[in-house]
Amino acid sequence: MHFTSALALAASAAMVAAAPAPSNAAIKITQDDVVLHGNGRMKVMKRSEFEALNAGIKAEVPPMPSYLDANLITYSGNQTLQANGRVQKRATELVVPGEVTRFLGWDVQMSSIVRGGPGSGTRISVAQGYSISNSIAVGTSSSLSVAADFLTASMSIDYTETWTTGNSQDQTLMADVPTGKYGCFVSNPWTNRAQGDVWTGSIGGGGSLSHYQADSFESKQYGDLAWVNGIIQLCIKDTIPLTRCLGEGEF
Template sequence: MLFTNSAAVLALVGLAAAAPAKQEPRMLSHDDVVLPRADGGYDVMKDWQWTDIERRMEKQARERAEEEKRRVLAGETIPAGARIRSEAQPDLERRCDKTTEVQVLTDTQFTNWDVAMSPVIGATGGQATVAVSKGYSITNGITVGAGADWTIAKDVFSASLKIDYSHSWTTSDTQTFTYFITPGQYGLVVSNPYTRRLTGNVVTGCTDDPSYDPYTSDSYEDQNYSGMSWVAGPIRLCNSTTYPVPFCVGTGTHN
């Protein structure tokens, strides 16, 4: 699901800044969705409300894409595929200017697949609860084709895209988000991070005969949830009558 950023999401739902950043722990129902606020607090809505917001954001994303396409065709912006940085490397033997460049082909933002924030708990003997637990992590990441020199490419990416690929977030023990699990079901707390994804090519070699290696870059936004540092994006209960629990967003299972 495409979006602009977390600030745009909050503006869309009218949750700009209503309460102090510090909020007391609360028990959440199976259909509650937690949305972060810019002040470090959070708001809770039902999943049907979040689904409605997602639909509206998808509509806005399509409109933005059409506007961007119009601007590109009109020559008002730099088209996709522009190279955003290069590092020259003299090569006396071949007598050419050898470079490493990052070519951006797509730049999209969306809510990503489930990221676990707790173990799976089974409410097999009656109602149970599950809370965010420590030790679950997520990291800015990038994958590059085998032909690229990652030592050189990493520096180019960091300088060009302004993304720290060593930055990670790890959950801590907290009772801020504790969900009831319906009897007879299994559930866990998950995050669906707001993600910026860049795709394109690492272009290396002589300028008259370069090689192209594809890359995919995923990065996230910092967010504080009443004292816990994590990535921005909705937090919810993912539950099922079966185990392992199928992903609520994405493909896979939670074990």
């Protein structure tokens, strides 16, 4: 596991210390802040404090999201319901489950990317229309149905679920992008990944393996801001295209 349970414990502890009730006032954060979101509460914590709660833990780059992996075909939302009839008649399909891991995922964009203007910079806020979905990714499309059936039954997770930022929020996150810099709001979701292989072949004959991995998230609500469990923070860089602050590549 790339990010240990100690990090989850830190987030849970911070939730206890959060303000008891939401308000309509905007929350302004800086590049040094981390927003812990969930359990009906929102807590802004200095990044140094957050890291101090996890002293001794080596921060590794977490696994790549499935939809960015060129070796996999990713189905999200209602796409996971697609049936596939390509398996040959009399073929046998067996699911070989692997490990289940939990980690803090790569940056997920939650606002437009802006350039800080002269003076005090440019203000940004979490915007509507950004989404994140549970998903199932497979090495071959023909293995989707059996993988989806197995995962739905064994994990008790709705892999069609999608979360999208709306146009009304009881509480708005706002930040100023410094002059000459580029930045946006990002979410780093706690990701539950189940993976394994689907074997397709005939008894007594040959067969082939197709890898699968399924990523799922947990709903968290704060006023009208319905999103997933994890942290929200600013990603600010000197140039564009803007590259991820946690993860690799650009948005």
